[in-house]
Amino acid sequence: MKTKMWVIYWKELRETLRDKRSLGMLAMFTLLYPAMIGLMLHQGIEKSTKTEREGIELAVIGGAKAPTLMSQLGQKNITVQDTAPMDEDAIGELLRAKKAVAVLRLPDDFTENYYAMRPARVEIWYDSASDRDRQRRDVEDVLEAYGANIAGARLLAHGVSPVALSPIQVQRYDTGTNASRSAALIGSIIGILFFPAFMLSMSAAVDSTAGERERRSLEVLMAQPAKTWELVCGKWLAASTLGIVGVTLELMLAHMILRWLPLEELGMSWSLGWGELMLVCLVTVPLALLGGALHIALAMNSKTFKEAQTMISIVLIVPIIPGFVVSFMDLKTADWMYMVPMLSNQTLVTEMSKAGSLGALPYLMTFLCAAIPAVLIIAFSSWRMKSERYVLAV
Numbered sequence: 001m002k003t004k005m006w007v008i009y010w011k012e013l014r015e016t017l018r019d020k021r022s023l024g025m026l027a028m029f030t031l032l033y034p035a036m037i038g039l040m041l042h043q044g045i046e047k048s049t050k051t052e053r054e055g056i057e058l059a060v061i062g063g064a065k066a067p068t069l070m071s072q073l074g075q076k077n078i079t080v081q082d083t084a085p086m087d088e089d090a091i092g093e094l095l096r097a098k099k100a101v102a103v104l105r106l107p108d109d110f111t112e113n114y115y116a117m118r119p120a121r122v123e124i125w126y127d128s129a130s131d132r133d134r135q136r137r138d139v140e141d142v143l144e145a146y147g148a149n150i151a152g153a154r155l156l157a158h159g160v161s162p163v164a165l166s167p168i169q170v171q172r173y174d175t176g177t178n179a180s181r182s183a184a185l186i187g188s189i190i191g192i193l194f195f196p197a198f199m200l201s202m203s204a205a206v207d208s209t210a211g212e213r214e215r216r217s218l219e220v221l222m223a224q225p226a227k228t229w230e231l232v233c234g235k236w237l238a239a240s241t242l243g244i245v246g247v248t249l250e251l252m253l254a255h256m257i258l259r260w261l262p263l264e265e266l267g268m269s270w271s272l273g274w275g276e277l278m279l280v281c282l283v284t285v286p287l288a289l290l291g292g293a294l295h296i297a298l299a300m301n302s303k304t305f306k307e308a309q310t311m312i313s314i315v316l317i318v319p320i321i322p323g324f325v326v327s328f329m330d331l332k333t334a335d336w337m338y339m340v341p342m343l344s345n346q347t348l349v350t351e352m353s354k355a356g357s358l359g360a361l362p363y364l365m366t367f368l369c370a371a372i373p374a375v376l377i378i379a380f381s382s383w384r385m386k387s388e389r390y391v392l393a394v
Helices: 004-018 020-048 050-054 067-075 088-096 110-115 133-157 178-194 202-214 218-222 228-260 274-300 305-315 318-329 335-339 343-353 361-384 388-392
Strands: 056-061 078-083 102-105 123-125
Touching: 004 020, 004 202, 004 228, 020 178, 020 228, 056 067, 056 133, 067 078, 067 133, 078 133, 088 102, 088 123, 102 133, 123 133, 178 228, 178 318, 178 343, 202 218, 202 228, 202 274, 202 305, 228 274, 228 361, 274 305, 274 343, 274 361, 318 343, 335 343, 335 361, 343 361
Parallel strands: 056 078, 056 102
Antiparallel strands: 102 123
């Protein structure tokens, strides 16, 4: 035998699913974030591997004065473009047109100073406003290596070992993995995927409460032999179902995209398996329930449909504030973060991305920090719904 709460739940869910246009918008919203993340990371990978495929174009003025330097630039896949002498304005115009990463100019006294063993000035002109800083640094690395080779050769010519200039030798051993290095970035990217837990249930919650009040159908529903908590819970679960299904699909799609992309090109990795992802989806269920509970409570407390939409639109900003504050202040992971809804989900994914063992407590705290407020809000709404003034919004 179906319970009254189940009857109300199924009635609200069927009414929501009948609205094909709204359902299409929710589906598009569900696919939007994973697609944006995939596109952003794909562009980053394309950009990071562009140097190896296409090389670096460097305009050189007076390159014949340093043939060894030109040879070293060519060995590093840097294409040298012999350029006629030009003034500062012409160099600036060349860089703004992005025809070269930088302009290397060897002054007329370069050869004289070089053979006199005086510092031979080499000018490098670049546009700091462009997005080719990495390629420009590659050119500077070649110049520094060229200068070090000359210094070593001159020391040897004078009977001094170049090793004398390096009294200590630093060797770096990095024990960090791609997973641990990229955990914070991955966590911040994935964190935005939890926001639809609040968004997807909004329209259904507002329509089933404030909307029904305006259509005068809420009074008819209240006249049925059902308790207030059964009415509220039925509407709550129907609205939250959209959030649960949408966020689960979103996380699964994002997981497939992250596993497919060659994140190693960016020094990143995505180490979560399907089993761990299901755990994340499970502890995200209360977050969608909390979103639905908030929308139900706020919409029932509003006098009109428009007031409900306005109020909820403002409240929607609240869940993302803790995540921005943590990122802005660069705070380290702490236990209190697992007690803040949505921030706890983001923190959990970040720590899981480090491929470390978390234990059961973070999962439990993430689950309860959203589940307990959701139940309390629905209990409060059920209690308030017993009042006629609350139901009629007078």
